[in-house]
Amino acid sequence: MTYESLKASIRDIPDYPKPGIVFKDITTLLKDKSAFRMAQQALTERYRSVPVDLVAAVEARGFIFGGALALTLGCGFIPLRKPGKLPAESLSEPYALEYGTDEIHMHRDAVLRDQRVLLIDDLLATGGTLSAAARLVEKAGGVVAGIGVVIELAFLEGRHRLRDYDVFAVVTYDSE
Amino acid sequence: MTYESLKASIRDIPDYPKPGIVFKDITTLLKDKSAFRMAQQALTERYRSVPVDLVAAVEARGFIFGGALALTLGCGFIPLRKPGKLPAESLSEPYALEYGTDEIHMHRDAVLRDQRVLLIDDLLATGGTLSAAARLVEKAGGVVAGIGVVIELAFLEGRHRLRDYDVFAVVTYDSE
Numbered sequence: 001m002t003y004e005s006l007k008a009s010i011r012d013i014p015d016y017p018k019p020g021i022v023f024k025d026i027t028t029l030l031k032d033k034s035a036f037r038m039a040q041q042a043l044t045e046r047y048r049s050v051p052v053d054l055v056a057a058v059e060a061r062g063f064i065f066g067g068a069l070a071l072t073l074g075c076g077f078i079p080l081r082k083p084g085k086l087p088a089e090s091l092s093e094p095y096a097l098e099y100g101t102d103e104i105h106m107h108r109d110a111v112l113r114d115q116r117v118l119l120i121d122d123l124l125a126t127g128g129t130l131s132a133a134a135r136l137v138e139k140a141g142g143v144v145a146g147i148g149v150v151i152e153l154a155f156l157e158g159r160h161r162l163r164d165y166d167v168f169a170v171v172t173y174d175s176e
Numbered sequence: 177m178t179y180e181s182l183k184a185s186i187r188d189i190p191d192y193p194k195p196g197i198v199f200k201d202i203t204t205l206l207k208d209k210s211a212f213r214m215a216q217q218a219l220t221e222r223y224r225s226v227p228v229d230l231v232a233a234v235e236a237r238g239f240i241f242g243g244a245l246a247l248t249l250g251c252g253f254i255p256l257r258k259p260g261k262l263p264a265e266s267l268s269e270p271y272a273l274e275y276g277t278d279e280i281h282m283h284r285d286a287v288l289r290d291q292r293v294l295l296i297d298d299l300l301a302t303g304g305t306l307s308a309a310a311r312l313v314e315k316a317g318g319v320v321a322g323i324g325v326v327i328e329l330a331f332l333e334g335r336h337r338l339r340d341y342d343v344f345a346v347v348t349y350d351s352e
Binding site: 011013016017023025027030031032033036037040054059060061063064065066067068070071074075076077078079081085086087088107110 | 187189192193199201203206207208209212213216230235236237239240241242243244246247250251252253254255257261262263264283286
């Protein structure tokens, strides 16, 4: 089954967040109940037979798909958060932004040794955030069971940075 | 059915985010697959027979429960976001913080006139954010079909501020 038809529900926002960038807006997909269900079903089908102990998703849009997927797969859920959001002792990993760096955080007790963790986000662009998320899981002793996203911007070659992992995208854009 | 047993999976963090406050940490509930499923099931049971067109959830933890609930109820999903996060034309509503104010935003085209919108968040404290969320839906011409949260801190009397709405909490704390 192909999910290319979902692209009709994803809105292009030209020059956002800055001139020359075309932002893929998934809020139009989310508010369309058929499109949202189809996108989620694609993730479910892909991971239904993969052994997974926990689904970890990246704040904030990743939570929309990751929480639902954890429930469907019968897993626990781990929020991967921006700095200053988690109340207990946390691990962190930096990742590069265009100018400077940011960090992603996870509670130290979120993952037990050898637990299999599926990483979910809405978008794969350069792969910086998801690469940091994978290092975070491994730092805690977990195993990355896969990386799943709704949208892949393939022309940014994020998959190359994630080449050590199994990466799945529901829909892929080969050019802007 | 009572969901009071879920409290065993919610972690108290004393003196967070500041001295004298006991923070209710749901990351321990989320990573426990049975507890997470039970919390979500409580929301599903409550709203299964309520007419709802859209589920709107408050960034970021509300997305974890709200996305899954929209899928279960067969609805579209609307993210209610902090300033600067939505790419298209948005409506906003201010709400009071202890010091100063913040804003919650929603895309102007998220809700059509008379659509029934269920509001979801993880926590009801003073009710400031959810009250602003309700005003946002009504400003767009929608109808608030209900307000559902996982945790209610009843001693903060947020329900009073939301007295015009039907409010449901999975678990309630009557004192700190």
